[in-house]
Amino acid sequence: MGDGIKETKAATTVVTAGRRKHWTGGRVVNPPLWRGSTHLYDSVADLRAAKGPVQRNNFFYGRRGGPTHWALAEALTELEPGAEDTYLFPSGVAAISCALLAVLKPGDVLLMTDNAYDPSRSFASAWLKQWGVTTRWFDPMASVDDIIALMEPQPTGGRVAAILLESPGSLTFEVQDVPAICAAAKARGIATLLDNTWATPLFFPALQHGVDLAILAGTKYIGGHSDIMLGSVTTTAEYWTALRRTAYQFGQVISPDDAYLAHRGLHTLDVRLRRHEANALAVARWLNARADIAAVLHPALPNCPGHDVWKRDFSGSSGLFSFVLRHASDDDVATMIDALNLFGIGYSWGGFESLALPVDPAPDRTATSWSADGQLIRLNIGLEDPADLIADLEQALGVLQNRSA
Known part of the structure; x- marks a missing residue:
């Protein structure tokens, strides 16, 4: 492989990205795992020269990373055409928090979609508020015109400096018109941030759609x-x-071991994501046909809020969605989930294993309210055979029906 970075399809890019000879030495497939807190110099002159701007292959100190980190950052940058660079963080929450701090200052106003990830909301409500930043929440299904109106000066004062989007939301899966919102924000000098974890750059290259900071x-x-x-x-x-x-300045750094594992995982992202997509659609369509399911919140289904925008802007869907168990109580949800065999019960998602989680969006709404004809269950559909997952859901729903009989 040569060192030149060529324009390729995303499926090719995830295989080749971050693997140039500068990182691999041209002798191994994967960049080696470099562990090191102390970086050494040949002379005092070299040490002083290293204090220049942070950049890849600029050894300085372990907190600036090393070749294992730089290779992963380069790979993620290659997946976002038009990007300058990528910074790595020890968690998604750390990435969201530092991205917001980078574009906000005391006295500013932050607009945040009301379906945002709970830690994003709590960071805004606690730390940013204490720091002097006001957060204004908006309906995730508000029209672009209504969101533009919120960008304008308000009687309460303060300049809108940034907008945090999450499209689709990771509990209720509303899809927003990100390109139109970002275009309006850019015309007003407002920074746009998008939590793009659900789609990844493979299904939604955020910067190409106008986003300034893709998280x-x-x-x-x-x-x-x-x-x-x-x-x-x-x-x-x-x-x-x-x-x-x-x-x-906030001391954000990840372990080289995690960087190595993430880079290794990245190379199979395309095939994994497409299997997640196919499996999730099979399960979602099966649930959508059942009388005991009030709604299935999956952006690729025509009845999901924002489906038309998803169809226009996204090239695929991932494995995370929710459904509403009709006329169900909290005990019913617990009974049904406890009866599952192939689904784990746990937070997070995106792994190879399927998960089921009871969720209640109502406490995490400010500008809107949440109500549904039943209880909400979020599924992470993994890489198992979808027929087995459907059979497991069917028997668990059967346990609930027998209990209610």
Whole structure:
């Protein structure tokens, strides 16, 4: 393989990205695992020269990373055409928090979609509020015109400096018109941030759709094996310096072992994500046909809020979605989930294993309210045979029906 980075399809890029000879030495397939907190210099002059700008292959100190980190950052950057660089974080929450801090200052206003990930909401409500940043929540299904109106100066004062989007939301899966929102924000000098963990750059290249800072919880699909914690922010030249400075000053660094595992997982992302997609669609369509299911919240289904926008902007769907168990109580949900054999009960998602989780979006809403004809269950559909997953769901629903009889 040569060192030149060529324009390729995403499925090819995930295989080749971050594997140039500079990282592999041209003798091994994967960049080696470099562990090291101390970096050594040949002379005092070399040591002083290393204090220059942070960049890949600039050895300085372990907190700036090493070749294992730099190879992964380069790979993630290659997946976002138009990106300047990527910073790695020890979790998705750390990535979200530092990205917000990089574009906000006391007195600013942050607009945040009301379906955002709970840690994003709590960071805004607690830390940012204490720091002097006001958060205004908006309906995830608001029209673009309504969101633009929120960007304008308000009687309460404060300049809107940033918008945090999550499309689709990771509990209720509303899809927003990200390109239109970002275009309006850019015209007003407002930074746009998107938690793109659900789709990844393979199904939604965020920067190409106008996003300024694309955030991933690499714990999920990038790693893919439920054994690492990782976050990343990929951004443009306009925001890269501020992001890098903020992250470095907050001491954000990941272990080289996690970087190595994430890079290894990245190379199979395309095939894994497409299997997650096919399996999830099979399960979602089966659930959608059942009378005891009030709704299936999956963006690829025509009855899901924002489906038309998803169809226009996304090239695929992942393995995470929710469904509403009709006329169910909290005890009913617990009974049904406890009866599952192939689904684990746990937080997170994006791994090879299927998970089921009872969720209640109502407490995590500010601008809107959540109500449904039953209880919400979120499924992470893994890489098992979909027929087996459907059979497991069917027998668990049968346990619930027998209990109610």
